[in-house]
Amino acid sequence: MAVRQHTVRYQRQLQIEPYGVEVIPQEERQKNSWSQLTLWFGCNLTIADFALGFLPVSLGLPLWATLAALLLGNVVGSLLVGALASMGPKYGLPQLVIGRFSFGIKGEYLPAAFNFLSTVGWFAVNNILGTFGLQTLLPGIPFFILSLGLVVIQGVVAILGHHFIHIYERIMSIVLGVLFLVVSVRLVQHSSVFFSYHPHPSNVWPLFAIMAAATFSYVGSWAPYASDYSRYLKNDTPSARIVSFAAIGNFLSSFWLELVGLGVALLAKNSSNSIAALHSVMGSFGDLAVIAIILGGTAADALNLYSNALSALAIDIRLPRSVMTVITCLLGLILSWIGAGSFENNYENFLLLLGYWITPWVGVLLADFWKNQFQTRTVTSLRLSRLLAFIIGILVSIPFMSSSLYEGPIAKALGGTDLTFIVGFLVAFTLTWFLPKES
Numbered sequence: 065m066a067v068r069q070h071t072v073r074y075q076r077q078l079q080i081e082p083y084g085v086e087v088i089p090q091e092e093r094q095k096n097s098w099s100q101l102t103l104w105f106g107c108n109l110t111i112a113d114f115a116l117g118f119l120p121v122s123l124g125l126p127l128w129a130t131l132a133a134l135l136l137g138n139v140v141g142s143l144l145v146g147a148l149a150s151m152g153p154k155y156g157l158p159q160l161v162i163g164r165f166s167f168g169i170k171g172e173y174l175p176a177a178f179n180f181l182s183t184v185g186w187f188a189v190n191n192i193l194g195t196f197g198l199q200t201l202l203p204g205i206p207f208f209i210l211s212l213g214l215v216v217i218q219g220v221v222a223i224l225g226h227h228f229i230h231i232y233e234r235i236m237s238i239v240l241g242v243l244f245l246v247v248s249v250r251l252v253q254h255s256s257v258f259f260s261y262h263p264h265p266s267n268v269w270p271l272f273a274i275m276a277a278a279t280f281s282y283v284g285s286w287a288p289y290a291s292d293y294s295r296y297l298k299n300d301t302p303s304a305r306i307v308s309f310a311a312i313g314n315f316l317s318s319f320w321l322e323l324v325g326l327g328v329a330l331l332a333k334n335s336s337n338s339i340a341a342l343h344s345v346m347g348s349f350g351d352l353a354v355i356a357i358i359l360g361g362t363a364a365d366a367l368n369l370y371s372n373a374l375s376a377l378a379i380d381i382r383l384p385r386s387v388m389t390v391i392t393c394l395l396g397l398i399l400s401w402i403g404a405g406s407f408e409n410n411y412e413n414f415l416l417l418l419g420y421w422i423t424p425w426v427g428v429l430l431a432d433f434w435k436n437q438f439q440t441r442t443v444t445s446l447r448l449s450r451l452l453a454f455i456i457g458i459l460v461s462i463p464f465m466s467s468s469l470y471e472g473p474i475a476k477a478l479g480g481t482d483l484t485f486i487v488g489f490l491v492a493f494t495l496t497w498f499l500p501k502e503s
Contacts, residue, residue: 080225081227084385086157087156090299093156093296094297095297095298097297097302100294100313102233102237103230103234104313105233105237105316106240107236108321110364111193112282112364114325114342115193116278116321116322117328118325118328118341121329124265125271127258127259130275132272137275137278141279141287141314141318142315144426145284148291148429149294150310151290152290152306156299158295159287159290159291160176164378164443166447167428168443169443170446171447174451174454175288176375176376178425179288182285183392184368184392187369187396188400190365191361191365191400192400194211195214195404198210214358218362218393219389219390221369229293229367230293232366233363236360236362236363247349250346258327267479269479269481270478271480277484277485281418281422282318283315288371288422292371294306339357342357423492427454428453430493431492432450449499450499452495458488460487460491461487464487
């Protein structure tokens with residue numbers, strides 16, 4: 065009997081998920097909160113995290129400040145994702161649909177549109193890096209053919225949906241964990257490179273702020289996805305378990321891969337191509353390391369594609385989830401072909417700009433839900449005060465922005481220190497907390 069139950073369950077996990085953004089019925093719910101750890105651990109063993117480890121070397125940030133920035137950004141970002149993931153079982157809805165309780169249906173269109181754009185961007189980033197990895201292994205095949213192959217694989221995983229993604233990430237957490245462990249052992253053998261790294265910037269704090277912001281932006285960018293992958297848990301699943309498992313999975317994998325990227329950057333010295341640098345540094349294990357990078361990209365993009373389709377549905381685009389996934393695959397593929405030549409120059413700005421809308425949105429959501437003690441309210445067409453708090457949070461934080469695309473006057477006065485994420489969150493949170501309730 066038990067064998068038959070397991071067989072039926074696995075057959076269902078290999079079928080295309082029938083649900084979109086509607087509430088998941090109680091009979092479809094599971095108890096496996098441990099899946100939060102394996103999902104977030106697997107999806108962060110990725111090329112984007114690895115590439116982020118090259119940033120402190122290009123900034124000239126000292127080792128102590130680099131480690132402090134990585135710790136700060138990853139701890140705060142991971143806890144944020146965990147806090148939002150705990151909402152999934154309570155409501156049985158995707159994260160951006162949960163946002164309708166605060167913003168209203170039409171009010172949530174703007175955050176959902178932002179998330180749709182950011183998920184397409186992340187998909188393109190990972191696809192570019194993964195294709196670079198394939199070119200290292202298969203130099204004779206054109207970029208556009210290799211990138212197309214990756215898109216097909218990632219699209220199939222996303223179309224199958226929630227249950228298969230959890231299976232895929234569980235497998236990747238083991239496979240990638242072993243592969244990156246081999247890379248880490250290689251780096252430990254050359255650990256002296258860390259201690260011989262002594263840059264001397266004139267002002268370390270603005271660089272520290274940039275690194276912490278970029279690190280937070282990477283992990284925190286999962287926040288609008290968080291409940292997408294916890295909504296199938298039983299509604300009585302303890303919130304502490306979900307927060308802990310999701311936060312630990314995010315932190316361990318992100319911090320680890322960024323350290324691996326840092327080590328490779330230091331060993332490769334002035335290499336501007338992170339994939340080629342890894343292949344060179346790993347010697348006879350170079351091909352194995354690049355395979356890990358490629359698989360890591362598919363693990364992250366499975367979530368990007370799936371949540372992208374849910375974002376589109378949250379905007380009330382009337383297309384099946386699978387059709388929307390195919391459309392996003394084509395869009396991401398085009399962006400990959402366009403952006404491949406200037407990836408290194410745009411990655412830092414993409415990471416920083418990505419988080420500017422997320423923290424005000426999270427500020428509104430957390431303030432509203434904590435103030436109302438997570439009680440389910442009627443979803444209205446528009447809660448204008450919450451939408452205004454979100455928009456004001458973004459606008460007030462503009463003078464604090466610091467990137468090569470734009471540097472606000474306050475950031476300039478602070479020597480380039482970027483406080484956008486903190487300011488946007490605090491302003492939106494405070495406004496939401498003190499504004500009167502809307503029915």
